[in-house]
Amino acid sequence: MAQIPLWRQLLATAEVLHAIRNGASATPALAAVEGPLRPGVQSLVFHSLRNLGRAEALRAQLAKRPPPPAADALLCTALALAWQESDAPYEAFTLVDQTVEAANRGPAKAQASFINACLRRFLREREALVAATDRDPVAVWNHPRWWIQRLKNEQPQRWQEILQANNQHAPMTLRVNVRKTTPALIQSALAAINIEASLVGDSGLALARARSVQDIPGFSDGAISVQDAAAQMAAPLLLDGMDTRQPLRILDACAAPGGKTVHLLEIVPAEVTALDIDPIRCERVQRNLERQGLQATVLVADANQPATWWDGRPFDAILLDAPCTASGIVRRHPDVRWLRRETDIAQLARLQASLLRQLWPLVRSGGRLLYCTCSVFRAEGQDQIETFLAHHTDARLLPSPGHLLPRTWDLDEAVPDNRIRDNDGFFYALLEKNAT
Structure with missing residues (x-):
């Protein structure tokens, strides 16, 4: 098979970046890339997203105002790939040459000379330009300014390590x-x-x-x-200490893609209902169950509206992996940081609170609900649960991990909510309904 020229990969990478800047997530944007190109383009896209703050700061040094969107996406792609020599996937002059070729063959053709001039100036003045951008925290940490500030406020001892971990490759x-x-x-x-x-x-x-x-x-x-190590904690945490002499009746709300559903059934034989609002994602749950040779009732339904699907029989246990900002899985989805807005946190926190309120009555007396999110923000974790407990006197918090931070540093006994190394960011709170 003939080798795919770099300019084609760069052009496709810039198109994906352009789509993300317009609000698309990386997953569908990459799915639109033709098959042979996709693996290489995904690698370049992820590298670019992990360095996008630096790239945009450099572009601001090189041009008084951004060029048209397609040209800007291509220029920032090249700067993200080239700015740090030790981490650059290609030799600098090759990258410049192929970026200009990509410009000439794509929608940025009218800006090809401009892109060429910017990149060649960058190579000449790299050290000074990078030093100038070192004063910009968005360039240094490659996260939005509001995200950096929020972590500073919420994790004053760990915010730098969290941001550094977010820019690493996640393990399989x-x-x-x-x-x-x-x-x-x-x-x-x-x-x-x-x-x-x-x-x-x-x-x-x-x-x-x-x-x-x-x-x-x-x-x-x-x-x-x-399944990530932090996500693997969900099913054992929910089931630990429960009486399994009779098959448990369990609800996995917001279940897709089904990893936690499967894990529950691997641990105990149970009557499991797996719920998700998206029919396509429910198909993924079903495929995961079939691969494991397991059975559950898979429903396309809104967990926030139990009256439309609940049969009135209480559940022994409910797993609520609630929709969230996904701020804890940025290593796997580096587009998340650039797609999220700070206002999303309050909006999602309201949805999470509503799900907790709607599902809590479905738990039997003495039963459990495990609330979890793949978020590092306290509004979606600790603050959410403290508010819930203040308004539900029939609930008590069982021993729970709390906030698990995305991390690559060594275990620190002084930080009790970090028990494993190299995990995603997660929050867990295990609630028990008081027996009546």
């Missing part, structure tokens, strides 16, 4: 189905085919390098699933 983490095998056996099977993996938590394995799931023994027959 597997969850082992302990009903079929053990983490040690899967680790040995991986080692036999030269795939290095380390044990994480009770049933997880973190791969030293990401692989296609089709290359991993045990995936096709349901012995393993892909």
